[in-house]
Amino acid sequence: MNPAIEHPLTRKDFESDQAVRWCPGCGDHALLNQIQKLLPTLGIPREDFAFVSGIGCASRFPYYLDTYGMHAIHGRAPAIASGLKLARPELSVWVVTGDGDALAIGGNHFIHALRRNVGIRIVLLNNRIYGLTKGQASPTTELGEHTKSTPLGNVDRPFDPVALALGAGATFVARALDTDLARLGEVLRRAALHPGTAFVEVLQNCNMFADGSYRALTDRATRDEARIVLEHGRPLVFGAARDKGIRLRGLQAEVVAIGPEGAREDELLVHDERADGGALGFLLAQLAAPGFPVPLGVFRAVELPSCEARHAGLVAAAQARHGRGDLQTLLAGGNSWEIG
Amino acid sequence: MNPAALSANLADVRPGATLIVNSGAFTPANLAKAGYAANPLDDDSLAGYRLLAVDMSGLTATALACCGLGRKETERCKNYFALGMMLCLYGQTPEREIESIRARFGERDPRAAEANVIALRAGYGHAEASEWWAEVPHVSPAQLPPGTYRSLTGNQAIALGCVAAAQRAGLPLFLGSYPITPATEILHELAALKHLDVTTFQAEDEIGGICAAIGAAWGGVLALTTTSGPGMSLKAEALGLAVMLELPLVVVNVQRAGPSTGLPTKVEQSDLLQAIHGRHGECPLPVIAARSPADGFDCALEAFRIAVKYMTPVILLSDGGIANAAEPWRIPTVSDLHGPEVRFHTTTADFAPYARNAELARPWVRPGTPGLEHRIGGLEKDFLSGNISHVPANHQRMVETRAAKVDGVAREIPPTRVDGAADAALLMLTWGGTWGAATQARAAAEAAGKAVAHVHLRHLNPLPPDLGDILQRHRTVLVPELNLGQLSLLLRERYLREVVPLCKVQGRPFMVEEILHRILELA
Ligand SMILES: Cc1ncc(C[n+]2csc(CCOP(=O)(O)OP(=O)(O)O)c2C)c(N)n1
Numbered sequence A: 001m002n003p004a005i006e007h008p009l010t011r012k013d014f015e016s017d018q019a020v021r022w023c024p025g026c027g028d029h030a031l032l033n034q035i036q037k038l039l040p041t042l043g044i045p046r047e048d049f050a051f052v053s054g055i056g057c058a059s060r061f062p063y064y065l066d067t068y069g070m071h072a073i074h075g076r077a078p079a080i081a082s083g084l085k086l087a088r089p090e091l092s093v094w095v096v097t098g099d100g101d102a103l104a105i106g107g108n109h110f111i112h113a114l115r116r117n118v119g120i121r122i123v124l125l126n127n128r129i130y131g132l133t134k135g136q137a138s139p140t141t142e143l144g145e146h147t148k149s150t151p152l153g154n155v156d157r158p159f160d161p162v163a164l165a166l167g168a169g170a171t172f173v174a175r176a177l178d179t180d181l182a183r184l185g186e187v188l189r190r191a192a193l194h195p196g197t198a199f200v201e202v203l204q205n206c207n208m209f210a211d212g213s214y215r216a217l218t219d220r221a222t223r224d225e226a227r228i229v230l231e232h233g234r235p236l237v238f239g240a241a242r243d244k245g246i247r248l249r250g251l252q253a254e255v256v257a258i259g260p261e262g263a264r265e266d267e268l269l270v271h272d273e274r275a276d277g278g279a280l281g282f283l284l285a286q287l288a289a290p291g292f293p294v295p296l297g298v299f300r301a302v303e304l305p306s307c308e309a310r311h312a313g314l315v316a317a318a319q320a321r322h323g324r325g326d327l328q329t330l331l332a333g334g335n336s337w338e339i340g
Numbered sequence B: 001m002n003p004a005a006l007s008a009n010l011a012d013v014r015p016g017a018t019l020i021v022n023s024g025a026f027t028p029a030n031l032a033k034a035g036y037a038a039n040p041l042d043d044d045s046l047a048g049y050r051l052l053a054v055d056m057s058g059l060t061a062t063a064l065a066c067c068g069l070g071r072k073e074t075e076r077c078k079n080y081f082a083l084g085m086m087l088c089l090y091g092q093t094p095e096r097e098i099e100s101i102r103a104r105f106g107e108r109d110p111r112a113a114e115a116n117v118i119a120l121r122a123g124y125g126h127a128e129a130s131e132w133w134a135e136v137p138h139v140s141p142a143q144l145p146p147g148t149y150r151s152l153t154g155n156q157a158i159a160l161g162c163v164a165a166a167q168r169a170g171l172p173l174f175l176g177s178y179p180i181t182p183a184t185e186i187l188h189e190l191a192a193l194k195h196l197d198v199t200t201f202q203a204e205d206e207i208g209g210i211c212a213a214i215g216a217a218w219g220g221v222l223a224l225t226t227t228s229g230p231g232m233s234l235k236a237e238a239l240g241l242a243v244m245l246e247l248p249l250v251v252v253n254v255q256r257a258g259p260s261t262g263l264p265t266k267v268e269q270s271d272l273l274q275a276i277h278g279r280h281g282e283c284p285l286p287v288i289a290a291r292s293p294a295d296g297f298d299c300a301l302e303a304f305r306i307a308v309k310y311m312t313p314v315i316l317l318s319d320g321g322i323a324n325a326a327e328p329w330r331i332p333t334v335s336d337l338h339g340p341e342v343r344f345h346t347t348t349a350d351f352a353p354y355a356r357n358a359e360l361a362r363p364w365v366r367p368g369t370p371g372l373e374h375r376i377g378g379l380e381k382d383f384l385s386g387n388i389s390h391v392p393a394n395h396q397r398m399v400e401t402r403a404a405k406v407d408g409v410a411r412e413i414p415p416t417r418v419d420g421a422a423d424a425a426l427l428m429l430t431w432g433g434t435w436g437a438a439t440q441a442r443a444a445a446e447a448a449g450k451a452v453a454h455v456h457l458r459h460l461n462p463l464p465p466d467l468g469d470i471l472q473r474h475r476t477v478l479v480p481e482l483n484l485g486q487l488s489l490l491l492r493e494r495y496l497r498e499v500v501p502l503c504k505v506q507g508r509p510f511m512v513e514e515i516l517h518r519i520l521e522l523a
């Protein structure tokens, strides 16, 4: 009998006995809470979850979750998780990573996991700073930003993780905000169920070294103008009074006022997660302050065969052709001779 | 030989030896390309050799005249003409080769297959019918124990050994790899064996290759990563992780001449110290080396046996010479093969992820096992629970335990075999691919009346427990290596014993004469 039915799992089952070491107020706590809330509801036995991480504050995540976990080396978690998922497709394999871990040292593994569409979930806690090493610029630190390694201002342009993921061919790409708990939970739930690689960027405040990176998005006074929530099949509308929208002019997006003086709702861009190619998602990923609200939600969700499914297909075809394979026949090869 | 081959290889040919050249290739254009001002077949420059000049190009063209092939296609068949001649000289019949030509080309290009068969037969017939046939020395087939044989390259042997290990263990095999000469064929071989439960993952780089293998090993399959020198350097950090995680993993390094890109297609044995010491921190792991192509099979099986029994990464060293050379291999009976003994831990009572057995190995627990959820990682961990521990005494204990575990692999090493005169004053000590030349040099020295003992090492870390005693028994220890003395350095450090290195780093294997010469000086 399924133990999950006998003793329904609760969030308690996913709390490990290790003391959580993140700074009080760090956005990482929010992800842990949402994951501990989500996992017992997925109908997956606890032992079938495996969390892999690299190095960084974000990467301490697996220690706090009572599942199988591996705290590995800096940037390599997507490769380790890919190997695990290919060896054990039945497991629910997750990567928790940071912006330095995933996009700097681990950039190569990150884009290739997305390209292959291995069935792993990659959650990137983007605090736009190296937290664990106490405050150096990361690949998502804004131009001109002052950090310990850029005391006179950052001269390197940042990556946008969502645009990067879409460029790498990711089949599920979403963005959520650490303080927007309900939507964070919902995006994670959808990621958990996606058949290929699911990528979620979590905008995470590091109150020690990059405090306020997302203030405009979180402050009650500004947030409704500063963010826009993506909903599949719905026009892109935002603002406290829901009186602004995004309209396309050619290939350019523009912010328009909705109303008798401005645009009609049916002129607005309608979100389509399943749009062919990554173009719409990429266009949305370009929307950023100043000038545009920051999109939150699911940019892209399309179903393509996962790497492990394609692999299983090859195995089935090979076994149909050659049978299950016999070691003695393999060793004998095709061209042997006798010495008597 | 054509002019280019003659000019490149003549220095390695003993005076008085037989040179077989394709006189049809000695055209003015080819001579100029090889840097010859005059045709060496026409002057006295080859007078010190027995010269067999055969117009292989012309004779191949004549033999194939009826086939209606183009000039280029005809020209391509001359290698089989040459092979036919050589089969005759080596006392072989052409039938087996003909079968293999048909197997190789038959389906894809039956016309090419038949043309090559005709060329091979023509070469064979030409040698048999020629007047020089009686004059040149013939080589009789090697004396081998009875059995069924096939030919195997080092890369094939390692690939087959890994599949055998997995099949005998009853587990899937996972290879994470990034192409690099001269290791790539292992990936090619295994990629074609999906029906035998083999997964190959061509990673984005060598780091991805080993990391994917670590993930797979955690998942409970037999995991492997294959590479050569530059890739080995990239894997160093992940190897350290594998040592910390204490998961079974086999890492094959098909060595090539370094440093950096070095001589990518040439042989060297210069990664021994890297294999043993090339990681940060106290990071010991077992290292073994194949001595010949066929030996790669046994070494791959042994590497997995050690990896699983001791829950550790194991490095298997091969080299560019072994990788591509082929050797007759007696096909073993599967039921005789000793694979790794796998016991996944499943009981929840008193479970501790880093509890150890008599071999100091920790349990192998597959994710998915109910009730055993736990975390592992690269941070130092508590001696039992595996939780992060910064306790000073715990770190010392863990470092020493990991070292003791690897030292304990010595119990897997059988008593060291001494070939030749065990009581000779001179001991020759070799490892890896120098085995063949060293063995022949010993035989030649014995034939010249010089006694020499020969020990060949498969296990480089740990070294055989009886090696110290053996070294005591000989006045002089000669250590031929294709590096600047890496095993010599280990021996001096370990046994406080002077040895005589014989070092060669030319991207080429030892010639028997080079070792023999040194033996005769020392014996
Ligand atoms: C090979 C290697 N290089 C450098 C480091 C040092 N290091 C640890 S974490 C880190 C950056 C982490 O930043 P990020 O991924 O953004 O995570 P955060 O700490 O902000 O959550 C660095 C540079 C390391 N551990 N390993």
Ligand code: SF4
Pocket (backbone or CB within 6 Å): A021, A022, A023, A025, A026, A027, A028, A057, A058, A127, A131, A132, A205, A206, A207, A208, A209
């Ligand atoms: S340093 Fe920043 S990212 Fe790290 S735990 Fe503290 S607040 Fe969080």
